[in-house]
Amino acid sequence: MTGSEGLIVAENVRKTYSDDGVPVEAVRGIDMVIREGEFTAIVGPSGSGKTTFLNLIAGLDSLTQGRVWLAGRALGEMSGRELSDFRRDNIGFVFQAYNLIPVLTAEENIEYIMLLQGRPREERHARVLEILEMVGMKGMENRLPGKLSGGQQQRVAVARAMAAKPAIVLADEPTANLDSTTSGELLDMMRDLNRTTGMTFVFSTHDRIVMERARRIVVMRDGMIAEDSRQPGGPPQ
Amino acid sequence: MTGKLLSLALRNVLRNRRRTIIAATAIGIGLAAMVFTDGLMIGMSDNLIDSVTDTWLGDAQIHREGFLTTYSPELLVDSAAEVLDRLDRDPRVVASAPRVLAQGTVSSAADLRSVILVGIDPERESRVSRIDDSIVGGEFLREEGGEGILLGSKVAADLEVGLGDRVVVTISQVESGIIYQDMIRVSGIVETGTAAVDESMSFVSAGKAQEMLGLPEDGFQEIAFTLSDRRLAEQADSNFWAGYSRGGNTALGWPDLMAQLDAVLAMSDFSTLIMAVILFGLVAFGIMNAIFMSIYERIFEFGVMKAIGTRAGRIVSLVVLEAAWLAIISIALGSLVGLAATWLVAQQGIDYTGIELSGATFREPVRPVLTLQQFIFYPLWVLLLTALVGLYPAVHAARIRPALAMRRSL
Ligand SMILES: Nc1ncnc2c1ncn2[C@@H]1O[C@H](COP(=O)(O)OP(=O)(O)OP(=O)(O)O)[C@@H](O)[C@H]1O
Numbered sequence: 001m002t003g004s005e006g007l008i009v010a011e012n013v014r015k016t017y018s019d020d021g022v023p024v025e026a027v028r029g030i031d032m033v034i035r036e037g038e039f040t041a042i043v044g045p046s047g048s049g050k051t052t053f054l055n056l057i058a059g060l061d062s063l064t065q066g067r068v069w070l071a072g073r074a075l076g077e078m079s080g081r082e083l084s085d086f087r088r089d090n091i092g093f094v095f096q097a098y099n100l101i102p103v104l105t106a107e108e109n110i111e112y113i114m115l116l117q118g119r120p121r122e123e124r125h126a127r128v129l130e131i132l133e134m135v136g137m138k139g140m141e142n143r144l145p146g147k148l149s150g151g152q153q154q155r156v157a158v159a160r161a162m163a164a165k166p167a168i169v170l171a172d173e174p175t176a177n178l179d180s181t182t183s184g185e186l187l188d189m190m191r192d193l194n195r196t197t198g199m200t201f202v203f204s205t206h207d208r209i210v211m212e213r214a215r216r217i218v219v220m221r222d223g224m225i226a227e228d229s230r231q232p233g234g235p236p237q
Numbered sequence: 238m239t240g241k242l243l244s245l246a247l248r249n250v251l252r253n254r255r256r257t258i259i260a261a262t263a264i265g266i267g268l269a270a271m272v273f274t275d276g277l278m279i280g281m282s283d284n285l286i287d288s289v290t291d292t293w294l295g296d297a298q299i300h301r302e303g304f305l306t307t308y309s310p311e312l313l314v315d316s317a318a319e320v321l322d323r324l325d326r327d328p329r330v331v332a333s334a335p336r337v338l339a340q341g342t343v344s345s346a347a348d349l350r351s352v353i354l355v356g357i358d359p360e361r362e363s364r365v366s367r368i369d370d371s372i373v374g375g376e377f378l379r380e381e382g383g384e385g386i387l388l389g390s391k392v393a394a395d396l397e398v399g400l401g402d403r404v405v406v407t408i409s410q411v412e413s414g415i416i417y418q419d420m421i422r423v424s425g426i427v428e429t430g431t432a433a434v435d436e437s438m439s440f441v442s443a444g445k446a447q448e449m450l451g452l453p454e455d456g457f458q459e460i461a462f463t464l465s466d467r468r469l470a471e472q473a474d475s476n477f478w479a480g481y482s483r484g485g486n487t488a489l490g491w492p493d494l495m496a497q498l499d500a501v502l503a504m505s506d507f508s509t510l511i512m513a514v515i516l517f518g519l520v521a522f523g524i525m526n527a528i529f530m531s532i533y534e535r536i537f538e539f540g541v542m543k544a545i546g547t548r549a550g551r552i553v554s555l556v557v558l559e560a561a562w563l564a565i566i567s568i569a570l571g572s573l574v575g576l577a578a579t580w581l582v583a584q585q586g587i588d589y590t591g592i593e594l595s596g597a598t599f600r601e602p603v604r605p606v607l608t609l610q611q612f613i614f615y616p617l618w619v620l621l622l623t624a625l626v627g628l629y630p631a632v633h634a635a636r637i638r639p640a641l642a643m644r645r646s647l
């Protein structure tokens with residue numbers, strides 16, 4: 001592969017951890033291409049390697065073997081600082097919980113990445129208002145995370161992930177701490193954003209409700225891809 | 238960005254208020270102790286120096302070279318009248334007094350004591366030393382016709398004499414070596430609290446002493462004087478001293494005259510320094526501990542910050558700024574406590590009166606002294622130290638690996 005096959009290209013990706021000297025093969029040879037505009041769920045039982053795989057394609061963890069390209073750049077060739085800046089500019093992250101810096105307001109959390117990028121204040125503020133509206137959190141810009149519900153916090157996290165217009169949003173179990181109704185609503189919102197903005201989403205989940213909303217479902221088992229299926233109504237391939 | 242980072246750091250410090258207040262109090266008490274100790278040491282040494290210089294020594298003295306090692310009475314100050322005249326006109330000099338000094342004995346019916354017989358100019362002497370203020374019986378020597386003798390209180394007690402009694406003074410004359418004896422009436426008893434004076438000095442008028450020793454009218458062994466700024470006495474290299482050290486004379490400030498006391502004070506400066514090192518060490522570890530604690534409970538948060546693209550350098554800055562904020566809060570607290578404690582103790586003073594140290598006696602309660610430096614240098618040290626020790630936890634935080642941090646803390 002050359003890296004130009006898709007937005008994310010993973011080639012024979014392997015990750016072996018050492019657990020007290022015992023090697024643990026968390027990811028065992030994954031080839032995968034994720035194209036722009038996809039809305040992909042990675043599912044599988046606990047310990048199947050979902051988080052590990054997401055970390056590898058995000059450049060948060062080093063590969064034991066294989067190669068990963070994101071937006072045409074080979075992650076393995078970047079220095080720590082380059083990788084840090086690359087993540088800032090190209091990847092939006094949503095984690096399971098505690099995404100937000102607790103002492104910053106919703107607005108400050110959302111503008112954080114743009115601040116790191118050195119964008120001017122007016123641009124940041126306009127973008128925050130725009131994105132808050134998109135995630136249905138209009139008027140909440142001055143709330144501290146502690147004053148938001150779990151679902152609202154995740155919406156703000158999605159807003160932060162998308163605010164600087166990255167190439168892709170990676171979400172590791174974004175609904176794990178939410179009840180099923182709220183989970184459904186968050187996923188519906190993400191899917192709408194995928195549709196209206198064309199933003200690429202990859203998320204992992206245990207949750208059937210969440211899984212059902214994906215257009216592409218990748219099933220992992222024992223660090224490998226067991227199944228890769230596309231739902232009808234997905235984007236043109 | 239810098240402004241935002243400062244604000245983020247402050248908010249992080251204020252996040253766990255109780256811990257911040259406890260840490261800041263500990264650090265602040267360290268700083269306050271430093272301010273107080275420094276103030277007390279200054280108060281103590283001022284007190285001791287004052288007691289020595291005010292009682293008898295003066296801030297400085299002029300002698301013929303060699304006099305201070307031999308105490309030979311023939312070593313007279315060269316051109317004493319001229320020197321006194323120059324001192325009178327010198328704006329840096331407040332007052333000066335010439336003295337005749339001779340070794341002799343005083344005897345009564347009961348006993349005999351060896352003393353330093355001092356001939357003084359009562360009017361000039363009263364402006365330099367406190368002999369005139371230390372009369373516990375009788376009166377100070379009078380300008381004219383003062384033919385009596387003042388005895389140190391211990392001398393009088395040993396000789397079992399009181400006011401109006403007569404004592405025999407014996408000295409050997411300077412040129413001839415002839416033994417000169419005179420019977421003089423005790424006109425006053427001197428008690429300064431300083432052993433050197435009370436136990437071994439007796440005072441007569443300068444004229445009387447010169448007559449007894451066979452000295453000319455401007456024959457003096459010592460000229461003591463006080464300075465408008467006592468710190469001049471500590472600057473031995475000032476050209477002031479050279480100006481009076483000519484014609485075979487030597488002018489010396491109190492640190493040279495009271496080398497012992499000077500050494501004791503230098504030693505107490507050194508112990509202040511040791512104390513400062515220990516206190517600052519405690520402060521440093523207090524800060525490091527507080528910062529580490531706050532980092533450990535935020536591992537996940539730092540993981541997220543790094544994952545979403547915060548550079549390691551920025552994390553280091555953030556944590557160092559947090560340490561700096563903690564220091565600033567501590568400094569505010571510590572300066573206030575230090576100021577209050579020092580001021581409160583200074584109202585009453587600490588009573589060491591009567592205690593003698595290297596020939597100096599505490600005459601008044603010791604009052605800790607507040608100086609501006611205590612509130613500039615010590616706080617600056619705390620701030621600098623904080624930034625420095627904050628670096629260790631800061632680097633630790635910057636090294637957090639997001640994947641690991643988030644796996645461990647969930
Ligand atoms: N840092 C690590 N050190 C050792 N073993 C690890 C490490 N990270 C992951 N593993 C192991 O790798 C395997 C895959 O873990 P991973 O977290 O990727 O699974 P997951 O599919 O995300 O599971 P879950 O659904 O529970 O989140 C597991 O066996 C896990 O114990």
Ligand SMILES: [Mg+2]
Binds near residue numbers: 050051052173
């Ligand atoms: Mg996982």
